Amino acid sequence: MDELDLKIIGILQSDGRASNAKIARAVGVSEGTVRRRLRRLIKEDIVHVVAVPNLEKMGYGTTALIGLETGPGKSDAVAECIADLDEAHYVVVATGPYDVFVWTALESAESLGDFLRTRIGVIEGVQKTQTFVTLSTKKRFTRV
Template identity: 60%
Template sequence: MDELDRKIISLLERNGRASNARIARDVGVSEGTVRRRLKRLINEQIINVIALPDPRKLGYNSEALIGVQVDPDKVDEVASKMANLEHTRWVTVTTGTYDVFAWATLPNAESLGRFLRDEVGAIDGVRRTETFVNLQVMKREFGIPA
């Protein structure tokens, strides 16, 4: 990865729909160069081009950060199972009080409760959860600072 790749990524973070021609003009290279660079960045899984929806506008009115304490020998297994749950959007293994954190989006508080009891709580190795229900999302974006 070089500075040109970083510029291309930075432009796509600001506008994921930018055309190759637009990116080429902005970074001062040919459209073919941008096309080849993007193909490599995607094939090597350095970037993924995705849509970032607003869950509330799609009927998901309950979002929560879930901290999970796990049996020490089952951290990876629990994280993997949580990552495969339909309503988790992000799962990470961490240090500190919680072994795993997950971000979940669900239609309402009742479905969040069922999700916690019936899906997360049913995973072998889960010892304890603490749920932080979001009142308002102030920023929603992915990527790294330019």
């Protein structure tokens, strides 16, 4: 990774649909150079070019971060089970008071309650959850 790679990534973070030609003009290199760099960044699993939806406009009225405490040695298994759930958009194993964090988006507070009771609460190894409901979103992604 060098400065050129970081510039290419930065442009794609602002506009994931930017053409190689547009990126090349912005960073001052040839289109072929951008194409090769981007191909390598994707192949080496450094970047994924994806759409970042506005969940509120898609009908998801409730988003939340859920911290989970798990039984000893259960963090990875719990996280893997949750990662298989469609409602789980982001799942990480962490250190600190919570072993696993889940970011989710659902239609309503009622749907969130149902998700917690019938999808998360029944997973073997989940001992306790704490839910942080999103009040407003100030930033959807970060720039390098």
